Amino acid sequence: MSSVEFRKDLFADERDDNLKEIGKPTIRQDILGHVTGRTPFYDDHQFDGLLHMRAVRSPHHHAQIRGIDTSAAERMPGVRRVLTAKDVPNNLNTLLSLINFGRDDEPLCAHDKVRFMGETVAWVIADTERQARDAVAAVRVDYNVLPHVLDVEEALQPNAPVVNEVYPNNTFDYNGKYDHQKLRFGDVNKAFAEADHIVEAEYQMSPIEQAPIETCGAIAAPETNDRFVCYTNTQALFFSLGTTSKLLDIASSRLHFIGGTAGGGFGGKVDSIVEPTAVLGAMLTGRPVRFAWDREEEMQVGAPRGGERWRIKDGVMNDGRIIAREFTGFFDSGAYVRLSSYAIVKCTGHIPGPYTIPNVASNIYCVVTNRTPATAMRGFGITAADFAIECHMDRVAETVGMNPIELRILNAYRDGDMKAHRRPAKNTALIECCQVAAGKAAWPISADAAAQSSKVGGGVGERGVIPASVTDEDGKIGDRRAGRSEGTSPSRRGTGKVAAGTRVEAKTEAHMQDPDMALEADRIGHRMGSASTAPPAPAPAATPAPPAPAPVAATPSHPQPTAPVPPAPQVQPSAPVPTPPPAAPEPYQPEQPFQRGLNRPGTSRFTSGFRRR
Amino acid sequence: MTIHKGRGFACINYPIGMNLGGDPSQALVHSTPDGKFMVALSSIDLGQGMKSVTRQIASETLGVPVEDVYVDTADSDTGPHCMGSFASRGTHRVGNAVIRAAAEARKQMLDAAAEELEVNATDLETDGAGSIHVKGAPSRSITVADTAIAAQFKQGRTLSGRGIFLIPPSDVDGETGEMTPVTCFAHAALVVDLEVDDETGEVEVKEINSAYEVGRALNPKLVEQQLIGGAWMGVSHALYETTEPTYPERDHRPVDFNTYLMPGPAEVVPHNLAILERPAEDAPYGGKGPGEMCANPVLPAVANAVYNAVGVRCDRLPITPEKVLRGIRENGGARPQGTPS
Numbered sequence: 001m002s003s004v005e006f007r008k009d010l011f012a013d014e015r016d017d018n019l020k021e022i023g024k025p026t027i028r029q030d031i032l033g034h035v036t037g038r039t040p041f042y043d044d045h046q047f048d049g050l051l052h053m054r055a056v057r058s059p060h061h062h063a064q065i066r067g068i069d070t071s072a073a074e075r076m077p078g079v080r081r082v083l084t085a086k087d088v089p090n091n092l093n094t095l096l097s098l099i100n101f102g103r104d105d106e107p108l109c110a111h112d113k114v115r116f117m118g119e120t121v122a123w124v125i126a127d128t129e130r131q132a133r134d135a136v137a138a139v140r141v142d143y144n145v146l147p148h149v150l151d152v153e154e155a156l157q158p159n160a161p162v163v164n165e166v167y168p169n170n171t172f173d174y175n176g177k178y179d180h181q182k183l184r185f186g187d188v189n190k191a192f193a194e195a196d197h198i199v200e201a202e203y204q205m206s207p208i209e210q211a212p213i214e215t216c217g218a219i220a221a222p223e224t225n226d227r228f229v230c231y232t233n234t235q236a237l238f239f240s241l242g243t244t245s246k247l248l249d250i251a252s253s254r255l256h257f258i259g260g261t262a263g264g265g266f267g268g269k270v271d272s273i274v275e276p277t278a279v280l281g282a283m284l285t286g287r288p289v290r291f292a293w294d295r296e297e298e299m300q301v302g303a304p305r306g307g308e309r310w311r312i313k314d315g316v317m318n319d320g321r322i323i324a325r326e327f328t329g330f331f332d333s334g335a336y337v338r339l340s341s342y343a344i345v346k347c348t349g350h351i352p353g354p355y356t357i358p359n360v361a362s363n364i365y366c367v368v369t370n371r372t373p374a375t376a377m378r379g380f381g382i383t384a385a386d387f388a389i390e391c392h393m394d395r396v397a398e399t400v401g402m403n404p405i406e407l408r409i410l411n412a413y414r415d416g417d418m419k420a421h422r423r424p425a426k427n428t429a430l431i432e433c434c435q436v437a438a439g440k441a442a443w444p445i446s447a448d449a450a451a452q453s454s455k456v457g458g459g460v461g462e463r464g465v466i467p468a469s470v471t472d473e474d475g476k477i478g479d480r481r482a483g484r485s486e487g488t489s490p491s492r493r494g495t496g497k498v499a500a501g502t503r504v505e506a507k508t509e510a511h512m513q514d515p516d517m518a519l520e521a522d523r524i525g526h527r528m529g530s531a532s533t534a535p536p537a538p539a540p541a542a543t544p545a546p547p548a549p550a551p552v553a554a555t556p557s558h559p560q561p562t563a564p565v566p567p568a569p570q571v572q573p574s575a576p577v578p579t580p581p582p583a584a585p586e587p588y589q590p591e592q593p594f595q596r597g598l599n600r601p602g603t604s605r606f607t608s609g610f611r612r613r
Numbered sequence: 614m615t616i617h618k619g620r621g622f623a624c625i626n627y628p629i630g631m632n633l634g635g636d637p638s639q640a641l642v643h644s645t646p647d648g649k650f651m652v653a654l655s656s657i658d659l660g661q662g663m664k665s666v667t668r669q670i671a672s673e674t675l676g677v678p679v680e681d682v683y684v685d686t687a688d689s690d691t692g693p694h695c696m697g698s699f700a701s702r703g704t705h706r707v708g709n710a711v712i713r714a715a716a717e718a719r720k721q722m723l724d725a726a727a728e729e730l731e732v733n734a735t736d737l738e739t740d741g742a743g744s745i746h747v748k749g750a751p752s753r754s755i756t757v758a759d760t761a762i763a764a765q766f767k768q769g770r771t772l773s774g775r776g777i778f779l780i781p782p783s784d785v786d787g788e789t790g791e792m793t794p795v796t797c798f799a800h801a802a803l804v805v806d807l808e809v810d811d812e813t814g815e816v817e818v819k820e821i822n823s824a825y826e827v828g829r830a831l832n833p834k835l836v837e838q839q840l841i842g843g844a845w846m847g848v849s850h851a852l853y854e855t856t857e858p859t860y861p862e863r864d865h866r867p868v869d870f871n872t873y874l875m876p877g878p879a880e881v882v883p884h885n886l887a888i889l890e891r892p893a894e895d896a897p898y899g900g901k902g903p904g905e906m907c908a909n910p911v912l913p914a915v916a917n918a919v920y921n922a923v924g925v926r927c928d929r930l931p932i933t934p935e936k937v938l939r940g941i942r943e944n945g946g947a948r949p950q951g952t953p954s
Binding site for chain 1: 618620621622623624625626627628629631632633635636648654655656657659660662664665668669670672673674676683684685686687688689690692694695697698699700701712714715716717720741774776777778779780781782783785786787788789790791792793794795796797798800801802803804806822823824825826829831832833834835837841843846850854855857858860861863866867868869870873875880883884885886887888889890891892893894895898899900905906908909910912913914916917920926928929930931934947953
């Protein structure tokens with residue numbers, strides 16, 4: 001059995017618990033439709049005369065396309081049209097061009113060569129899905145198979161095959177200068193020399209499928225007014241609309257995208273492939289077209305969580321303090337960069353995990369290989385790094401012979417500590433989570449560890465400042481392929497120095513457009529930050545000034561929560577329940593059950609759609 | 614054969630919203646003729662409860678019953694722009710946009726009520742139950758419905774609001790990695806208890822005890838569902854799932870749920886959750902997004918527990934029986950590490 005408790009006693013002074021609706025277990029408005037099968041998903045929009053589109057896919061990891069013969073397929077029964085790359089108006093894109101990040105590197109349909117097994121080389125549009133599948137098998141593609149590379153570190157070798165000519169070094173280019181993203185904070189090499197122990201290990205995350213129940217798909221149809229409607233299960237409506245607009249070279253105002261309810265996503269529905277494909281089919285046939293992945297495509301062609309390889313090197317003192325941590329990371333982006341380049345920057349901002357470590361360095365590579373492109377998945381850019389960091393914390397604990405939870409509390413970041421990306425930590429709660437989890441599991445921790453607090457002792461002395469940092473210019477774009485770069489880890493020989501305290505002004509949220517849009521100060525629900533000037537603000541509103549205990553291994557004098565924390569009472573909504581009870585909807589009773597399926601060739605009899613004429 | 618018990622720990626933090634900002638979301642709120650409120654978004658409900666959370670936020674901000682609020686996702690013709698549902702940005706970005714739109718609509722609503730009651734709008738408050746009354750004088754009141762009718766059919770006033778939330782885009786330094794990644798972080802720590810069979814290498818997770826800090830549980834039931842489901846996914850990632858079992862080679866690729874392994878309902882692990890709430894300054898009612906981060910600590914905690922049980926470090930995911938067994942053989946047998954302390 002599982003159980004839930006709400007620890008309202010913790011951070012109670014920073015929170016208003018008298019809100020009327022927030023904090024209530026209100027039942028979802030859409031749940032009745034979900035559990036009775038009445039919620040319409042994209043695939044329920046079954047137009048009359050709907051055509052079905054299927055892709056012809058590469059059987060090779062890497063091959064030149066010498067020619068495509070579609071003539072046999074075009075003569076197959078029910079086939080309306082066979083499309084190839086030349087039918088795509090603007091056949092080159094990168095997803096993040098919508099935020100101006102990276103170069104266009106990916107065609108919607110391969111033309112000169114295929115770069116991963118399963119890449120699209122043509123499409124067939126037919127009256128039924130069966131006919132489309134049969135015709136796909138009849139498309140003849142003449143390939144000249146090329147050498148491929150699948151391992152991230154092999155792809156960095158000077159003689160590795162070039163996967164994608166847009167990134168001729170098999171790496172994404174960062175900041176126009178390096179083949180990796182750097183993080184430099186303090187001087188790790190000096191600290192390694194001073195450390196009592198060095199702990200090193202390598203970790204590997206393998207590709208994982210997002211596995212939504214509903215696979216990626218879209219149905220597009222010509223609308224009146226010279227527009228196209230597209231029903232889709234995208235996770236990002238305007239992302240998909242913008243990508244479609246660019247690939248098909250069509251004004252975004254001519255696209256009408258409808259979605260909003262998806263059968264799971266987990267990151268696998270941001271890549272915006274099915275939408276431009278379906279709209280292209282509708283544009284070229286003038287008919288409604290459905291393009292949806294089957295389960296095999298979802299698993300092997302749809303982008304998974306990427307493989308990531310991590311090496312961590314820690315410098316540790318006998319008392320458990322980590323004084324230096326170095327990362328070398330390789331993200332396997334597959335044949336096209338998509339979002340991996342972004343995830344690396346996100347990960348760089350996350351390093352070294354939720355710990356205050358005075359010397360940190362990392363090199364992270366976005367490596368292009370002959371693999372299904374990787375994309376977002378729950379915890380994107382973070383999950384694999386956290387796996388590595390937290391396994392490594394246990395290795396460190398074993399090395400110094402320390403309770404692993406106490407080790408984490410000792411090194412945990414606190415309010416006011418300087419993080420490696422040069423911004424102070426605030427609103428931290430790692431220590432409290434460690435204490436509560438230990439208490440729930442009856443995992444004993446010392447009284448000292450149990451007395452620590454995220455709010456106390458942070459930002460004191462060295463903890464709050466940006467140290468002088470050693471930099472280097474290793475790994476300039478192209479150096480590695482030319483044989484001029486040796487290792488991949490952060491340099492052992494610094495060539496530059498950034499003075500202590502160097503940082504630029506942090507960005508905050510955009511200015512409020514109109515004062516009427518601001519919530520009244522006494523209704524924001526908490527007492528964090530300067531915006532709140534509610535009269536009964538007891539303690540200091542912003543970061544609490546620490547009583548300045550000694551740095552790191554501090555022992556704040558006043559005990560806060562003690563070790564096995566007594567379970568707090570279950571949450572009870574505090575405010576009185578609003579008077580009019582929810583107008584309880586009548587239980588769902590279908591008038592004519594089991595009659596909503598369509599019985600058409602190419603359509604599942606169990607489709608729960610409605611028909612549109 | 615022996616069953617070895619093992620226990621592992623891990624803790625994490627997680628950034629909320631798109632790294633480096635630049636990911637706006639917008640919302641529009643308007644009243645129907647009789648004072649029900651419609652929230653128009655182009656944000657996506659993936660099953661995580663986007664519609665429900667934004668509905669509760671709009672209700673709280675407007676000060677009207679949640680039953681009187683409807684959320685519409687997602688039509689590009691009627692819903693204003695939203696970057697999308699990813700990067701744990703939904704609750705934070707869209708929630709803030711909804712607060713602003715609802716706050717503006719509330720301002721119009723109170724102005725209209727003030728005109729009807731012949732008082733100052735600043736002297737009015739909502740009871741969250743469908744009425745607006747003078748502070749300290751509950752009998753001097755008007756219903757939201759009457760206010761909406763008066764506003765739209767007598768005063769010529771629209772009860773509507775616009776909202777947008779944006780963290781302006783910023784850059785990362787190429788030499789030092791300096792950046793302003795996100796504005797708030799969620800936290801978690803958990804303990805995994807499991808058993809390892811040293812004959813088969815099979816790992817069975819028996820219990821999870823956890824603490825998740827989510828800023829504010831905007832809807833405690835939705836949070837609970839996310840955390841239980843996320844931990845399940847974490848166990849699945851740790852022990853079962855991969856599209857490429859022989860990575861980096863591409864052999865034996867699974868193509869369906871017969872060959873792509875996932876735990877079934879029988880493997881949902883008993884999970885004792887503690888939920889902590891430390892509100893984030895710029896988050897809607899302090900709430901951070903719990904959805905993504907909740908799977909993360911499970912993976913390393915399982916790996917650490919396997920080591921604790923049999924002395925095998927599984928540094929390559931997933932932790933299959935084969936890897937565990939090979940590790941045990943390499944060590945010349947299981948090496949239980951004893952109860953951690």
